[in-house]
């Protein structure tokens with residue numbers, strides 16, 4: 154019998170300015186602190202926003218294919234519920250920790266508020282390497298984790314979705330487990346499900362579509378031509394893969410792509426479709442024929458028009474921000490840029506479209522999926538995409554205008570809009586009891 158050690162919470166997170174793994178919760182707290190200071194948020198409200206409302210840690214057994222039993226550690230954190238039920242993805246990865254989940258939950262709160270969704274922020278995850286599990290093991294892990302989370306989740310209370318290492322199949326197992334316990338189908342308990350069981354048209358592509366939309370909007374305003382422009386993408390999963398395809402479709406050259414296994418570079422532009430098929434077959438982009446291998450560190454520093462970090466947190470730090478040679482960063486990932494790196498990028502005139510807007514397409518279409526599930530009335534993909542574009546466009550304009558009017562970075566403007574909305578909801582609801 155083997156076991157996975159619990160990650161444990163870091164009670165006093167430290168923010169590494171240049172280290173390879175900055176603590177995401179320290180990053181999130183610093184962003185909040187700075188926004189709350191700018192907005193002069195009431196100290197009591199500030200204290201409430203600085204702590205996650207609910208944190209659940211579960212250690213649960215899973216029967217492995219060889220008959221042994223393994224104990225996994227998982228989390229579900231609800232940061233703030235003032236604006237509605239909790240919403241946020243589930244991540245299956247070895248680097249999952251309580252601090253990572255806390256940060257991701259807080260960022261979900263801001264993201265939902267920024268784009269005007271009636272949700273609070275949540276996130277969850279299990280410490281595991283999903284690639285090292287068989288489909289049967291992954292299904293048993295998911296069903297047991299769903300059961301452990303039953304005290305928190307429901308269509309009215311907390312609605313998970315896919316994130317790193319999870320997909321529509323994992324959501325289907327989650328939804329089926331929850332529905333078995335209830336005795337009837339409850340599609341609205343998760344989003345990002347396959348369309349055949351109540352998923353939404355357009356959800357699979359929504360995050361990458363939103364990233365490509367934001368890159369185009371920012372490029373237009375900065376007068377950076379994307380047709381023929383060079384784009385570098387870190388992370389070639391759901392978000393990075395779709396963003397690469399859609400930017401390639403409008404004529405951008407995708408000159409480099411990296412994932413957890415390695416990276417590939419071609420200054421004339423990679424064949425994105427062939428790369429996708431290659432990555433599916435070989436489990437990653439490394440070794441793609443007729444391209445030059447490149448490390449993830451070097452990839453980030455390539456000269457290009459747009460850099461799309463679409464993998465994990467803390468990739469652009471004070472250590473490499475000074476060497477980046479892009480004009481624009483469109484954050485597909487959550488928390489890819491540290492606060493110290495933000496300062497350097499702002500000084501260098503590199504525009505950063507912040508994660509809480511740039512990758513909000515996923516939660517926007519998750520919201521559409523939830524609404525469709527509750528109403529049992531489903532929309533065509535065109536309708537989904539038109540509504541997605543409307544919300545992304547409105548939110549982008551509001552962020553850009555605020556940034557220009559108050560001489561802020563886009564992240565500062567986005568955070569200020571979001572934090573002010575959540576603070577207002579807290580204030581107007583008052584304090585119970």
Ligand code: NAD
Nearest residue numbers: 316317318360388389390391392412413464486487512515
């Ligand atoms: P995914 O599991 O589909 O893909 C993740 C990709 O990142 C893979 O290509 C993986 O190999 C790569 N990767 C992982 N670790 C890496 C590392 N250390 N260096 C380089 N590459 C690495 O996950 P996803 O759903 O595409 O999520 C990617 C990011 O986007 C995450 O930060 C996630 O929180 C964020 N996000 C996802 C969604 C969504 O709808 N899926 C929505 C909003 C934000």
